[in-house]
Amino acid sequence: MTTLLETGSASTKLRNAKTTMRDGHNRPVVVVTGMGVITSLGEGKTENWTKITAGESGISAIRRFSTHGLKTRIAGTIDFVEVKPFSSTTLAERLADIVIEEAVGQSGIGRKGDFPGPLFLGLAPVEVEWPQREEIARASGEAGSMDYDILLRTSGGGRFTQVHARYLFGSVADHLCATFGTKGSPISVSTACASGATAIQLGVEAIQRGGTDAALCVATDGSVNAEAMVRFSLLSALSTHNDDPRSASKPFSKNRQGFVMAEGAGALVLESLDAAQSRGAKILGVIAGCGELADTFHRTRPKPDGVPIADCLRNALADASMTFDQIDYINAHGTSTPRERQDGISWHRRCVWRSCSQDSGLIQQINDRAHPLCRRHHRSGIHLSYT
Amino acid sequence: MVRLPADRRETWVTGIGLVSSLGDGLEGNWDALRSGRVNIDLERYAPWMIHPLVPLNLDSQIPKKGDQRQMEAWQRIGAYAAGLALDSAGIKHDKEILARTDMIVAAGGGERDLDVDAAILTARADGRSGALNERLMNGLRPTLFLAQLSNMLAGNISIVHGVSGSSRTFMGEEAAGVDAVRIAWVKIASGQSEIVLVGAAHNGERKEMLMLYECGGFNLKKDFASVWSRNGGGFALGSGGVFLVLESRPHAERRGAKPFARLVNVVSGHSSRTAPGGVERALGGLWESLGVTENTTAIYTAATGAAVATREEAAFLSAHGDIPVRAVGTSFGHLSEAQFPLTLALASLSLSSGALVPPNDTSGRETEIDAIPAQIVAVGVGHWRGEGMALVEAVS
Numbered sequence A: 001m002t003t004l005l006e007t008g009s010a011s012t013k014l015r016n017a018k019t020t021m022r023d024g025h026n027r028p029v030v031v032v033t034g035m036g037v038i039t040s041l042g043e044g045k046t047e048n049w050t051k052i053t054a055g056e057s058g059i060s061a062i063r064r065f066s067t068h069g070l071k072t073r074i075a076g077t078i079d080f081v082e083v084k085p086f087s088s089t090t091l092a093e094r095l096a097d098i099v100i101e102e103a104v105g106q107s108g109i110g111r112k113g114d115f116p117g118p119l120f121l122g123l124a125p126v127e128v129e130w131p132q133r134e135e136i137a138r139a140s141g142e143a144g145s146m147d148y149d150i151l152l153r154t155s156g157g158g159r160f161t162q163v164h165a166r167y168l169f170g171s172v173a174d175h176l177c178a179t180f181g182t183k184g185s186p187i188s189v190s191t192a193c194a195s196g197a198t199a200i201q202l203g204v205e206a207i208q209r210g211g212t213d214a215a216l217c218v219a220t221d222g223s224v225n226a227e228a229m230v231r232f233s234l235l236s237a238l239s240t241h242n243d244d245p246r247s248a249s250k251p252f253s254k255n256r257q258g259f260v261m262a263e264g265a266g267a268l269v270l271e272s273l274d275a276a277q278s279r280g281a282k283i284l285g286v287i288a289g290c291g292e293l294a295d296t297f298h299r300t301r302p303k304p305d306g307v308p309i310a311d312c313l314r315n316a317l318a319d320a321s322m323t324f325d326q327i328d329y330i331n332a333h334g335t336s337t338p339r340e341r342q343d344g345i346s347w348h349r350r351c352v353w354r355s356c357s358q359d360s361g362l363i364q365q366i367n368d369r370a371h372p373l374c375r376r377h378h379r380s381g382i383h384l385s386y387t
Numbered sequence B: 001m002v003r004l005p006a007d008r009r010e011t012w013v014t015g016i017g018l019v020s021s022l023g024d025g026l027e028g029n030w031d032a033l034r035s036g037r038v039n040i041d042l043e044r045y046a047p048w049m050i051h052p053l054v055p056l057n058l059d060s061q062i063p064k065k066g067d068q069r070q071m072e073a074w075q076r077i078g079a080y081a082a083g084l085a086l087d088s089a090g091i092k093h094d095k096e097i098l099a100r101t102d103m104i105v106a107a108g109g110g111e112r113d114l115d116v117d118a119a120i121l122t123a124r125a126d127g128r129s130g131a132l133n134e135r136l137m138n139g140l141r142p143t144l145f146l147a148q149l150s151n152m153l154a155g156n157i158s159i160v161h162g163v164s165g166s167s168r169t170f171m172g173e174e175a176a177g178v179d180a181v182r183i184a185w186v187k188i189a190s191g192q193s194e195i196v197l198v199g200a201a202h203n204g205e206r207k208e209m210l211m212l213y214e215c216g217g218f219n220l221k222k223d224f225a226s227v228w229s230r231n232g233g234g235f236a237l238g239s240g241g242v243f244l245v246l247e248s249r250p251h252a253e254r255r256g257a258k259p260f261a262r263l264v265n266v267v268s269g270h271s272s273r274t275a276p277g278g279v280e281r282a283l284g285g286l287w288e289s290l291g292v293t294e295n296t297t298a299i300y301t302a303a304t305g306a307a308v309a310t311r312e313e314a315a316f317l318s319a320h321g322d323i324p325v326r327a328v329g330t331s332f333g334h335l336s337e338a339q340f341p342l343t344l345a346l347a348s349l350s351l352s353s354g355a356l357v358p359p360n361d362t363s364g365r366e367t368e369i370d371a372i373p374a375q376i377v378a379v380g381v382g383h384w385r386g387e388g389m390a391l392v393e394a395v396s
Helices: A011-015 A045-053 A088-107 A130-139 A148-155 A161-166 A171-180 A192-208 A226-234 A273-278 A307-319 B026-035 B065-069 B073-089 B114-125 B131-139 B144-148 B152-161 B173-189 B207-216 B249-254 B278-290 B307-318 B336-353
Strands: A002-008 A030-039 A119-123 A187-189 A214-221 A264-272 A285-292 A329-331 A352-354 A382-386 B011-019 B102-106 B168-171 B195-202 B240-248 B261-269 B296-301 B325-327 B375-381 B387-393
Touching (some): A002 A192, A030 A045, A030 A192, A088 A171, A088 A264, A148 B114, A187 B173, A226 B131, A264 A273, B011 B173, B011 B249, B065 B152, B073 B240, B173 B195, B173 B261, B173 B387, B261 B336, B278 B375, B278 B387
Parallel strands (some): A002 A382, B102 B168, B102 B195
Antiparallel strands (some): A030 A285, A214 A264, B011 B240, B195 B240, B261 B387
């Protein structure tokens, strides 16, 4: 689990003091200078903000594939970005392209295709998908029963080199690195709902240790496909409120019943305050600290007393040299699963609580919010915002 | 653009956990290497071949049967090897240290249910288009997902061994193994962490993985040969798990831990396999930035045997022809994410044992040398992308 502490609207405080170039631990201050977002609500910050503040929902009945026989038939799919033939990995890649364009464009950093820092990418696990598996099966020419020996015999000879290239875990980061010219070896992280937060944390740490002046932190998820839906269904993690998609995701409600799968991507351009000010960049916010911790209690359940969540928050506050009194707003993980707990932080009721998954569903790689799977271990995702 | 920390703290390798086709634990693996033994199964998947895992006494590292049942083979191998590493570092039962030990795992994905896949493909070939949803709903074991998820190797290590400082899972085949080690090292060297468990696990006995690499033409077929004699024939997948405990020197000294080796530097790169000479140039650049001295006794490489990558790596190595080379892939097979951690582990073990791994090669590239190693460079070149190097030296 990971906690990010962000201080928005910080420019007034920062503008006048040289000393704020370094934080309470004598590290370079890390700021955000560009952001990009795409969700089932739409593309870009403006459209998403307009719709989310108007209370619109991106959750709807799935049209991408047949939901016959599935317990859950709703999701927050992104159907306005077309990928043919459909592949979750390729959709994730396209979504990442879109949000990086937006973030880098806003930031004005570097030159086109030449981003002056490393890439950290949160990504769902990658594997050969059904359309490709079936294509190999058809190519075998076998009419009777199919098995992996036949697939294996058919897959060689250079006919399916694209399957290999596409379904390596490193393929998405490789494409983004080449397209946007990030420096060094791109790192893909997959820590379920904590992936996005971990990607940001890796960027923050790289800047804090003076390893780079900038980092591109991205997370993307296009994983609404039949098998992913089934896998989560079998763990009883998904809401089955198929008849009322708009209210299916209800974090913290007593009758919450499961999360709603959704797609999307987000990108942040991080820079040292020094570098950002030197080039006259507009500073959108400060990442004051990060905390992390692993819950060792259970694979799908958080420790019942919520202590690991609270400790994770304390780690973030200590890292930011701040106290709870300074926090005004908590952007909670809020998966809407029955096991979701807020015990660890419920004693700080002064804060405003909000969970975006109510409107755009649970985008695992980017929202840093937990479904039961992440709770066992990385229930990352309480993103504290301080203004 | 990406700079090293200005004043680096000294980082030690204080724990190594290793299981492979050659043995369970450091002694078994070392003895097998010294005798030149290779464990290759030419029959099971003929004409393909794999280096199968030796039998493990799982109970010794994963005591609860319930935990063992919740994992598939790759996770069991990894959780087992991680336990060996914690034992080796002497922190297995130190709850205070485990609670603040950081963890970085380089992971692929877990095993699929091949029977369910086959049944679905058969049914859909008959034109039963609805078969996918129903077969998956009815055929998949509900908890299989937990055994497939990339981050659940780290999750299982947290649950079984109590490592809970942090948990990060990197994906991306060989490069993920390089970068996991690099980030673990730089966090310690820069003062961001005191102690990190880092490593990977790989189950090479999987037809769906053979299929993926067969699509790209990377599987070695029919005749086994050393990595340097494959003429681009590719790799034989291997099974194994490798974990290292990296620790700041002050932290290790305070608790009286003995180092296998000092990890001096880790660098990684990202070249194109399509531009001729890309790998060779990338390795040249990494070598320059690594800080190699005239004390360098040997180069241990994670070379795969893949056509472009290994040909260009061989060209790079020829430019350093006076330094003895060992390719670990000949003995262990290809462990993907785990291959670079494996190479680094063997380099560290050689430094602490005062002897190099003997040559295992008929091409003449690997030569015998009778010297006590002082410094070893571990090299990793992915079959499709990613390059890395680490410099380790003996702690006198």
